Amino acid sequence: MNDKAATIGVLGAGAWGTALAQMLASDGRKVLLWARETELVDEINAKRTNSLFLPSAKLAQSIHATGDIADMAGLDALLVVTPAQHMGSVLGSMPAHSRDLVLCSKGIEAGSGRLMNHVAQGVAPHSAIAVLSGPTFAHEVAAGLPTAVTLACSGGEDQWERIAPVIARPSFRPYYSNDVTGAEIGGSVKNVLAIACGVVEGLSLGQNARAALIARGYVEMLRFGEALGARAETLAGLCGMGDLVLTCSSAASRNFSLGKALGEGGRAEELMADRKTVAEGAHTAPVLVELAARHGIAMPIVTAVYDLLKGDDPRAVVSGLLARPLRAEQSPAG
Ligand SMILES: NC(=O)c1ccc[n+]([C@@H]2O[C@H](COP(=O)([O-])OP(=O)(O)OC[C@H]3O[C@@H](n4cnc5c(N)ncnc54)[C@H](O)[C@@H]3O)[C@@H](O)[C@H]2O)c1
């Protein structure tokens, strides 16, 4: 595939899909953007805005929106940017084709416990899967601010050489990895930890507590990742530690802000019902707790987030975390 001639599309016109389309179109390249909402297709094509999910951006002329997923079928490369729980159904509704699928969602499928690359490979067996993940607030990428990501390619360096030039831009810099599992686990686990950091903020527990939570949460990410075959060096990179630092320190994160509202006394059910945007950590926490139990891995912070989402009192959950037995920092018991 010649990178200038490669045709590219984005599946999903939430904040992140729209920002990625804008980034890809920043050099004038044509980008086809599939939106689930009919009114959004019309708005993007007529007004060059996405008032539902990314109101801050004025979209490039070379982005064309479609509501017909069959239009995406013949493209060389597709960035898949649906909420994690809907990736299987959206990809499954598209005609089969052999192409590069770059997965940009961060989550684990509830019920099956599958990572997104397994979900995608199940419904699109002829595609070559890659995972794009890292510290990436959509509004900053749409504004052209400098951003670096991990681009983990299941097809190794051949796939990287094919897709990196199609995706990279002067202010959007992918780094190569072949650790697809690590790239996915970093992005999925950090969302749950960001909720925990938001709770710390909502309860006014201070900066020390937040730093402790980031460091101890990272140990949980490492422990879980290594059990599932991720490499520690991947989790130390952009898609793990990089994204953890971003999301755990900014109220611009939907996960952090959900946690903050929980810490301030909001009820999880009501907070979730009011949202039109996705806070993936709330969907990932229950399945992560299940997987951790299945693999015999201690994840006390992830479990605490799960308890909070079930409606437990935040102060009681924090007291429970602090009351655990004292142990060595590297203890597998958490
Ligand atoms: N927003 C960011 O800054 C950002 C950055 C990196 C990764 N991500 C990840 O990208 C993924 C998409 O997030 P987003 O921020 O673009 O979403 P969003 O919260 O802005 O928008 C919600 C999206 O969910 C879609 N949706 C709702 N119900 C659906 C259904 N039943 N079937 C299919 N789609 C449905 C909507 O069409 C819309 O695209 C998530 O996994 C998220 O973690 C987001």
Ligand SMILES: O=P(O)(O)OC[C@H](O)CO
């Ligand atoms: O707003 P959040 O919490 O979904 O985070 C967005 C991105 O994942 C940050 O990298």
